[in-house]
Amino acid sequence: KAGVTQTPRYLIKTRGQQVTLSCSPISGHRSVSWYQQTPGQGLQFLFEYFSETQRNKGNFPGRFSGRQFSNSRSEMNVSTLELGDSALYLCASSPGLAGVMYEQYFGPGTRLTVT
Amino acid sequence: GDSVTQMEGPVTLSEEAFLTINCTYTATGYPSLFWYVQYPGEGLQLLLKATKADDKGSNKGFEATYRKETTSFHLEKGSVQVSDSAVYFCALSSGGSNYKLTFGKGTLLTVNP
Numbered sequence: 091k092a093g094v095t096q097t098p099r100y101l102i103k104t105r106g107q108q109v110t111l112s113c114s115p116i117s118g119h120r121s122v123s124w125y126q127q128t129p130g131q132g133l134q135f136l137f138e139y140f141s142e143t144q145r146n147k148g149n150f151p152g153r154f155s156g157r158q159f160s161n162s163r164s165e166m167n168v169s170t171l172e173l174g175d176s177a178l179y180l181c182a183s184s185p186g187l188a189g190v191m192y193e194q195y196f197g198p199g200t201r202l203t204v205t
Numbered sequence: 206g207d208s209v210t211q212m213e214g215p216v217t218l219s220e221e222a223f224l225t226i227n228c229t230y231t232a233t234g235y236p237s238l239f240w241y242v243q244y245p246g247e248g249l250q251l252l253l254k255a256t257k258a259d260d261k262g263s264n265k266g267f268e269a270t271y272r273k274e275t276t277s278f279h280l281e282k283g284s285v286q287v288s289d290s291a292v293y294f295c296a297l298s299s300g301g302s303n304y305k306l307t308f309g310k311g312t313l314l315t316v317n318p
Contacts, residue, residue, distance in 0.1 A: 094248075121304055133294065133308040146305050180248055184304060194306065196241075196248035 092117065094183050094197035102203045108169040111200045113181030115162050121145075121186025122164040123194060124156060127178040136179075139164055140186045168202075176204045207232045211295045211309035218285055218316050226280040226312045228269075228295035236297040238262075238271050238278040239306070243292045252280075252293070285316045 095114045103109050115122050123146075124136040135148040139158035156166040162183075168175055178201050182194040211228040218224060230236065237256045241249040253262030258273035267282045278295060295309040 123304055132310045135305045138304045148305065186304065193251050193254065194304065196250070198248045
């Protein structure tokens with residue numbers, strides 16, 4: 091089975107621009123979660139989508155948004171980029187059924203640098 | 206809210222040494238507990254997990270026991286190898302349909318030959 095894939099792997103943007111990151115989960119998985127990893131704040135949960143609906147949300151400003159498509163692929167968008175948004179953005183997938191804590195499988199991440 | 210505290214690194218050991226990385230947690234309800242490992246330039250890999258009190262997770266020689274009385278989930282390995290050099294993260298999920306993982310800050314382990 092192919093693993094979680096994320097595109098692009100590296101991205102450089104300028105302050106004020108917006109960016110879209112993509113995540114393709116493992117085949118059959120319906121839950122996709124996004125995390126931000128920075129040296130200062132560590133790993134922080136952004137949001138989780140299941141069957142095209144946002145099911146959980148972390149404590150991030152509204153500039154961070156996401157969506158999930160009917161094939162379970164997910165995108166996250168960051169608008170009006172700030173220097174502090176420079177981070178490794180990780181996507182994780184899981185079967186996602188309610189009431190069962192399945193493992194989450196992580197992709198390699200997208201390294202975003204904001205200049 | 207949920208939180209995870211793990212020992213700060215870096216930890217430097219010689220090959221075949223004993224490893225312990227401490228992890229304690231605060232959570233509502235009955236969380237599931239995890240250890241993830243991150244190798245340089247890569248995403249996170251699940252190392253082991255435990256879903257209820259007194260469960261022992263184990264994988265690749267690593268072990269951790271879910272201790273509800275001490276709210277701990279310490280990672281141990283009897284004999285580390287150079288290939289174990291990586292960053293280790295302790296994490297919890299409050300369970301049910303909550304797929305949010307709360308992570309500790311991570312512990313960098315370097316194993317020297």
